[in-house]
Amino acid sequence: MMLSVEEWTQELDTTFIANRTQLLRVAYKILGDWERSDDVVQDAYIKITEMEAAQKVRQPLAYLFQIVRNLAIDHYRRVVFESELFGVDEEGLQVPTLAGTPETHAINRQHLELVAEALAKLPDRTKRVFELYRIHGYTHRMIADELGISPSLANILIHEATNHCRNAL
Incomplete structure (x- = not known):
């Protein structure tokens, strides 16, 4: 039936x-x-x-x-x-120390600039979702509530932003 x-x-x-x-x-x-x-x-x-x-x-x-x-x-x-892709510390709390070599610092700075440029090219909502997730540690549900979107869409936008940044590197 x-x-x-x-x-x-x-x-x-x-x-x-x-x-x-x-x-x-x-x-x-x-x-x-x-x-x-x-x-x-x-x-x-x-x-x-x-x-x-x-x-x-x-x-x-x-x-x-x-x-x-x-x-x-x-x-x-x-x-x-x-x-x-982004390092072991998922919450972004692992900050590079000054004990690294100048070459390491230069490479890290270049990578950071590339990622920042890539993020700047994304639509505002995609960029905001990525920042909430990667920088502020929001869950998909928290992002959805904050921006008035579905958790599925939040997941898709995070994935798109991550791929965009990876391709920039």
């Missing part, structure tokens, strides 16, 4: 709320960070609600778990990639 859109949405909402803690744990096992896990779980919910054929999913809970797992893995890979 095929449920109406409203019935299916209500069933999905109930399933999501009842199992949110378990979904968070799945993401946390992969990411090791509760805030990022919460972002992933919210993104999973948004993803399944935006799917055109979501009503055809026979086991929405199993599907939600699979989406959370896949998004957490993608997020983990992205964090690893970004830490390789």
Whole structure:
């Protein structure tokens, strides 16, 4: 029996709320960070609600778990990639010391200038999302609330800005 859109949405909402803690744990096992896990779980919910054929999913809970797992893995890979690109300290607290060589300072300064130039070329909203995430440590949900956009869009804009900066280097 095929449920109406409203019935299916209500069933999905109930399933999501009842199992949110378990979904968070799945993401946390992969990411090791509760805030990022919460972002992933919210993104999973948004993803399944935006799917055109979501009503055809026979086991929405199993599907939600699979989406959370896949998004957490993608997020983990992205964090690893970004830490390789921008350094190990994800929050930007690791400041280079003056003990480095002049050559290292010159290279770092050039890289910083290239990244600053790349960011200046981005649209204001994309640049703001990137700064909130990389400099101020906002989560996707916090960015979405601050700018009035969806967490999914925040994620996309962060990814675009990161790729733009990487290409500049």
